[in-house]
Amino acid sequence: MRSDADSRGTSATFIDTLSSFSRLHRAQRWEGTFGEFLGNILPPNPSALARSSHEYIWDMLRWHGRAAAGEAAENVRARELFKLELFGIDEPLSRLVDYFKAAAAGSDVGRRLLLMLGPPSGGKSTVAILLKRGLEEYSRTDEGALYAIRGSPLRENPLNLIPTSLRAEFRERYGIAVQGELSPWARDFVEREYEGDFVRVPVERVFLNEASRVGIGTYAPHDPTTADIADLVGSVDLAKVAQIGDEGDPRAWSWSGAVYAASRGVLEMIEILKVKREFLYLLLTLTQEKNVKVSRFPLIHLDETILAHTNLAEFHKFLQEKENEALLDRMVIIKIPYALSYRDESRIYLKLVSGAPAFRNVHLDPHVLNLASVFAILTRLVKPEREGLDIAKKLRIYAGEAVEGMPETEAQRLRAEVPDEGLTGVSPRFVINAISNAITRGNTHSLTSMELLLALKDSIESDARMDAKQKKAWIDHLVTARKEFYNRWVKEDVHRAMFASFEAEAQQLLEKYLDEVEASLDHRQVTDPITGETRAADERFLRSVEEKIKVSDSGKLSFRQEVVRKAMVAFKAGEKFKLVSHARMREAIEQYLFEERRDVLRLVTSTARPDEDARQKISVVQQRLVTEYGYDEHSAKEALSYVTTLLAQE
Ligand SMILES: Nc1ncnc2c1ncn2[C@@H]1O[C@H](COP(=O)(O)OP(=O)(O)OP(=O)(O)O)[C@@H](O)[C@H]1O
Numbered sequence: 001m002r003s004d005a006d007s008r009g010t011s012a013t014f015i016d017t018l019s020s021f022s023r024l025h026r027a028q029r030w031e032g033t034f035g036e037f038l039g040n041i042l043p044p045n046p047s048a049l050a051r052s053s054h055e056y057i058w059d060m061l062r063w064h065g066r067a068a069a070g071e072a073a074e075n076v077r078a079r080e081l082f083k084l085e086l087f088g089i090d091e092p093l094s095r096l097v098d099y100f101k102a103a104a105a106g107s108d109v110g111r112r113l114l115l116m117l118g119p120p121s122g123g124k125s126t127v128a129i130l131l132k133r134g135l136e137e138y139s140r141t142d143e144g145a146l147y148a149i150r151g152s153p154l155r156e157n158p159l160n161l162i163p164t165s166l167r168a169e170f171r172e173r174y175g176i177a178v179q180g181e182l183s184p185w186a187r188d189f190v191e192r193e194y195e196g197d198f199v200r201v202p203v204e205r206v207f208l209n210e211a212s213r214v215g216i217g218t219y220a221p222h223d224p225t226t227a228d229i230a231d232l233v234g235s236v237d238l239a240k241v242a243q244i245g246d247e248g249d250p251r252a253w254s255w256s257g258a259v260y261a262a263s264r265g266v267l268e269m270i271e272i273l274k275v276k277r278e279f280l281y282l283l284l285t286l287t288q289e290k291n292v293k294v295s296r297f298p299l300i301h302l303d304e305t306i307l308a309h310t311n312l313a314e315f316h317k318f319l320q321e322k323e324n325e326a327l328l329d330r331m332v333i334i335k336i337p338y339a340l341s342y343r344d345e346s347r348i349y350l351k352l353v354s355g356a357p358a359f360r361n362v363h364l365d366p367h368v369l370n371l372a373s374v375f376a377i378l379t380r381l382v383k384p385e386r387e388g389l390d391i392a393k394k395l396r397i398y399a400g401e402a403v404e405g406m407p408e409t410e411a412q413r414l415r416a417e418v419p420d421e422g423l424t425g426v427s428p429r430f431v432i433n434a435i436s437n438a439i440t441r442g443n444t445h446s447l448t449s450m451e452l453l454l455a456l457k458d459s460i461e462s463d464a465r466m467d468a469k470q471k472k473a474w475i476d477h478l479v480t481a482r483k484e485f486y487n488r489w490v491k492e493d494v495h496r497a498m499f500a501s502f503e504a505e506a507q508q509l510l511e512k513y514l515d516e517v518e519a520s521l522d523h524r525q526v527t528d529p530i531t532g533e534t535r536a537a538d539e540r541f542l543r544s545v546e547e548k549i550k551v552s553d554s555g556k557l558s559f560r561q562e563v564v565r566k567a568m569v570a571f572k573a574g575e576k577f578k579l580v581s582h583a584r585m586r587e588a589i590e591q592y593l594f595e596e597r598r599d600v601l602r603l604v605t606s607t608a609r610p611d612e613d614a615r616q617k618i619s620v621v622q623q624r625l626v627t628e629y630g631y632d633e634h635s636a637k638e639a640l641s642y643v644t645t646l647l648a649q650e
């Protein structure tokens, strides 16, 4: 719970953020002739005004990362734009920003079409949206100022006005090469309105904006039989022909196609492989040659970045057609898989849940989202082949948890073994839908982890797209999620809530364990603090702690050495070695304490008719679950009775 003062503080900071945002974005409008542009605007920073769309996007990414920690690598900073919205896909995003970096530097990849490939609801559209929003914002800053010939439907770069014969001289003077060509529209405009005197041509600053189709275009294929290439490149505007009387006049062409809207910025192609092949060729030529050919006009120069996406089913279909091989060569494919760490996945759910009205007044017990995430990741993982490694362990390794007998670098090795992991399995949307169904159907204001599992089971069973085998596999994953994860988490909560001094006792026990381990490693004697007597290290105690987390007799030495090493590191840094810094030790000690007290717990919670004393004890525990561990009354009650049943089975 946040206090009032706290939330006032937060809202004050937020208002600060808003005002600095609006200060930053009170962008300067500018209008003038090309002559004025050359005299006033260009000289301070000529190269910024000659940027290609790829360079512009790369600069935009770096601009968004400008506030990130100075020591962070360039690639990390360039990913800031995505940081608050996309979780668990750092690697693909890193490849994406690398693409822009290389393309901006003039590498050949800039001449290939960028295709994001991934499973449904895996974040592809979100990547595109963030890039588009990022561009809109950047174009309103000083660094991102963009200029165009006023009135041009392509918002072409005014530098294109410089005649070819003068470009070498221009390059000498300003150190930049002009790449673009005037469009037929602009050629006609300059001739007709200014008798070729290009210095007088009006120039203005432009602000990228998707809603008004300025520098950001989006194309989604509808029915391919009716799709018309005119949607992309425009067509003759018959009404204007009637007015002007000449079909070949650029003013009689409708420049409303998506490729023109996207000029200077990005063209997002949704489900690109669903478009007609004719469209695809046009787009590939556009990326490669930077021009399009339409009837009546010579080649039209266009500078824009195509950002395409597609799902796997469509991609596999595409691969099956032999003639597509050549096309594939002209694409850069970036796979956008699902997250594989349940902690990242859980952040996705938290984001989706916080934004959805259905969840507004619903309490989720503290494990609901993590448990849903564990299930989701289990469906995505490929079973490990290795000895001593099961899927639950693999899942924990991917989440960065310490697992017995596995070095910390194991995650990378496991990932490398199955490069395509994360391209299949359950989507975030499936999980969120299952949860919201459970909430609306049950008309409930509180959802527990067990209710979540039931909701997921329901959704799996009623899913018409899944075959029986897959249903069974996924339901097995629900069981694994419950047994290997939820049971542990909920027991931990309950026993912590049972014993208020739990943390302190756990810390004491950790210290005792360390003392004994050190004595045993050094073959020293331990001195009893009270009687002053000496004795050998208490091997039985050590083993009884270690057995809780299945440290074997042959593995105990390396386990102990590792614990001592970590403790030494903490000690040297002037810190206390705490349970939180060692996940496995924490588990062992908690289990140890828990089992020691199990009987008390059993007695308190399992009596059918508890006496007043027991009733009192239960209610204190429940209360503590609510105040300290994130439960509400309903879920606290459920958790207690669930743990009681678990205990009865042990
Ligand atoms: N890795 C992720 N991090 C954060 N949010 C995510 C992630 N993956 C998906 N989401 C969320 O899930 C929802 C669906 O994602 P999005 O629409 O971007 O997927 P998509 O790949 O375009 O799917 P489709 O193929 O169905 O069009 C969005 O609300 C998005 O924010």
Ligand SMILES: [Mg+2]
Binding pocket: 124, 125, 126
């Ligand atoms: Mg999408």
